[in-house]
Amino acid sequence: MPESEVGASSPALAPAALERLRALRSRYPVARSAVLPALWVVQDELGYLPPWAEEVVAEQLGLLPGDVAAVASFYSMYFNHQPGRHFVQVCQNVSCALRGADDLLAGLREWLQVDEEGASPDGAFTLEGTVECLGACGGGPMMQVDRYSHEDLSLDSARQILERVRDGAGGGAGA
Amino acid sequence: MARGAEPVPDGLVLTRHQGAPGLTTLDGYRKVGGYQGLARALEMGSEAIVAEVKASGLRGRGGAAFPTGTKWGFLPQGVFPRYLAVNADESEPGCFKDRVLIEEYPHQLLEGVLIAAFALQASHAFIYIRGEYRKQRELLEEVVREAYRAKLVGKRILGSDFGCEVVVHGGAGAYICGEETALLDSLEGRRGQPRLKPPFPAVKGLYGQPTVVNNVETLSNLPYIVTEGGAAYAALGTEASPGTRLFCVSGHVERPGTFEVPMGRTTFRDLLELAGGVWRGRRFKAMQPGGGSMQVLGPQHLDVPLDFKAVAEAGSSLGAGALVVMDETTCMVDVSRRLVDFYRHESCGKCVPCREGTYFESQLMHRLEEGRASAGELATLADICAGMDGRCFCPLGDTATWFVMSAYRMFKDEFDAHVGAGRCPVRARLGVAA
Incomplete structure (x- = not known):
């Protein structure tokens, strides 16, 4: 989605998402605890966290917009800009690196022709190689595509998975 | 593999129902x-x-x-x-x-x-x-x-x-x-x-x-x-290290995975064997016994039991129960650089020794791995780490020094060989492109 389309008309969350935000408040003894889950609701809906949506979260939880922005900026999984339709992380930590993660990442970068931000030209993928250990060390090298882990990868098998995801098959969050 | 109706295997706690149908319901x-x-x-x-x-x-x-x-x-x-x-x-x-x-x-x-x-x-x-x-x-x-x-x-x-x-x-x-x-x-x-x-x-x-x-x-x-x-x-473990533990084994082994074993009565070598041994018929070089934060151990430690005190005496810790195995082709400077980068990325920025220390460590380790660091620069590694270990607000900054310093002590020749080498000497020896 081009940036210019976002916020062109008065932006708002879908009613169902807003309802989910309201429901979150009562799950916690203190409403502020709902900030992270609320940001997840918004990001699941929009694909990222535009400032206006952080303001909606702040209003719902009785916080200042700056409080919410300060929290969101701390956590690496919240996006402040629209990523590709699918988010791909290739673990580069020790266990995966010992089994070939460097070659996998380099191969995928070349194949997807990603830019410095990790975005592929067709907008299908954002590829990231700076990520915490993804906790699938027994299946290295591995990548996570949206919410799905794929383990014991070769460059070929990783390409096949990403081709399927790009064509709309399972393995993606469909954000 | 045990099924629901069969008696559970002796000696297992966490995984005693492994293989029973519908366990997630x-x-x-x-x-x-x-x-x-x-x-x-x-x-x-x-x-x-x-x-x-x-x-x-x-x-x-x-x-x-x-x-x-x-x-x-x-x-x-x-x-x-x-x-x-x-x-x-x-x-x-x-x-x-x-x-x-x-x-x-x-x-x-x-x-x-x-x-x-x-x-x-x-x-x-x-x-x-x-x-x-x-x-x-x-x-x-x-x-x-x-x-x-x-x-x-x-x-x-x-x-x-x-x-x-x-x-x-x-x-x-x-x-x-x-x-x-x-x-x-x-x-x-x-x-x-x-x-x-x-x-x-x-x-x-x-x-x-x-x-x-x-x-x-x-x-x-x-x-x-x-x-x-x-x-x-x-009673499943020993008096000093009671019970069982679910160990993760990863890296250069034939069959990485999780294995529930009794504490104290199992050794690192036993764990390595459960995981099929070092892969591709290669020789064992080093291991991290407790995840990325813990000090490196060598082949001389393979018969140490999974016992808190014994591992501490060997100079490391069981940490989070994660054994990472490295074979003879592994560059210890590369592994150190990778872990240092990880801590730099994950430092929360609250305290100066961790925030700045991990940055300095990372700069140095990148130059060293690429063979561009001088002997003088390498000598600052110990100073940087001394300024961090025990001086950070929380254990993240302390542990950001443990692997790299222990690897430097155990594999000093390998670190020294990187000085001014123009490329990674371990990769060069293996004929891997720089």
């Missing part, structure tokens, strides 16, 4: 005796449970190995509400056991959570699961919903006077949130940065109330301890 878990531990716990009462946990010798499985029963005992008398926070923020490099326990035995975890919550008289239990474990978070949410419907969670659990709400709470990408006070700040809806201790969470934790933070594996042991008794659990 309430029905499936009940068929193997699930939630009988909770029913028993409700009859025993709080004090008796704490006594069993103390007798079991169970120590925290998140990395710090603090005795669980003792931690519970720190809660001040008569102060309510109290909270239980479940640390499912597993992020230690090389560690993936909590993921396995959640994916394969989620009801066992929930039963452990409820037993602990009852023993502590906690009104709420929050399961803080790392953001990357999204699918696992959704599985836990479904498991908790199922348990609510069955009156295992919520008000008047199993018809008793005890009630507890369970909330599954997703993080959003921050290694530091595995540190218990950072986890609590994150759970309160703040940036996940550690708090000054004391006061410890047991006294002032979530929302300033008494709080216990326990790891997924720690809690998953409780159904067994309550039904079979603390002494039976302890």
Whole structure:
């Protein structure tokens, strides 16, 4: 989605998402605890966290917009800009690196022709190689595509998975 | 592999129901005796449970190995509400056991959570699961919903006077949130940065109330301890290292995976053999016994038992129970550089020694790995690390020095050979492109 389309008309969350935000408040003894889950609701809906949506979260939880922005900026999984339709992380930590993660990442970068931000030209993928250990060390090298882990990868098998995801098959969050 | 109707294998606790059908559903878990531990716990009462946990010798499985029963005992008398926070923020490099326990035995975890919550008289239990474990978070949410419907969670659990709400709470990408006070700040809806201790969470934790933070594996042991008794659990291991542990083995082995083994009576060599030995017929070079934070050990340590004291005497720690194996082709400077980069990325920025120290470490290790560092630069490594270890606000900064310094001591020739070499000499020797 081009940036210019976002916020062109008065932006708002879908009613169902807003309802989910309201429901979150009562799950916690203190409403502020709902900030992270609320940001997840918004990001699941929009694909990222535009400032206006952080303001909606702040209003719902009785916080200042700056409080919410300060929290969101701390956590690496919240996006402040629209990523590709699918988010791909290739673990580069020790266990995966010992089994070939460097070659996998380099191969995928070349194949997807990603830019410095990790975005592929067709907008299908954002590829990231700076990520915490993804906790699938027994299946290295591995990548996570949206919410799905794929383990014991070769460059070929990783390409096949990403081709399927790009064509709309399972393995993606469909954000 | 054991099926539900068959007797469970001797000597296993966490994985004793492995292979039973439908274990991730309430029905499936009940068929193997699930939630009988909770029913028993409700009859025993709080004090008796704490006594069993103390007798079991169970120590925290998140990395710090603090005795669980003792931690519970720190809660001040008569102060309510109290909270239980479940640390499912597993992020230690090389560690993936909590993921396995959640994916394969989620009801066992929930039963452990409820037993602990009852023993502590906690009104709420929050399961803080790392953001990357999204699918696992959704599985836990479904498991908790199922348990609510069955009156295992919520008000008047199993018809008793005890009630507890369970909330599954997703993080959003921050290694530091595995540190218990950072986890609590994150759970309160703040940036996940550690708090000054004391006061410890047991006294002032979530929302300033008494709080216990326990790891997924720690809690998953409780159904067994309550039904079979603390002494039976302890007897599976040795006196100094009681019980079993789910070890992760990864890196240069034939069959990486998780293996539940008795503590104290198993050696690193046994674990390595369970994982099929060093891969491709190569020779063993080094290992990290407890995940990315822990000091490197060499071939001379393979016969050390998985015992807290023995591993400490060897100069390292069992940490989060993650064995990372490296074969003879591994460049120790490259592994060090990778771990240093990890800590630099994950430093929360709260204190200067960690924030700046990891930056300096990273700059230096990149230059060294590329063969561009001078001998003088390499000599500053020890200074940088001395300025960090023991001087950071929380253990993240301390542990950012442990692997690299231990590797420098054990493989000094390899580090020195990188000085001014123009490229990585280990890769050069192997004929790998720079």
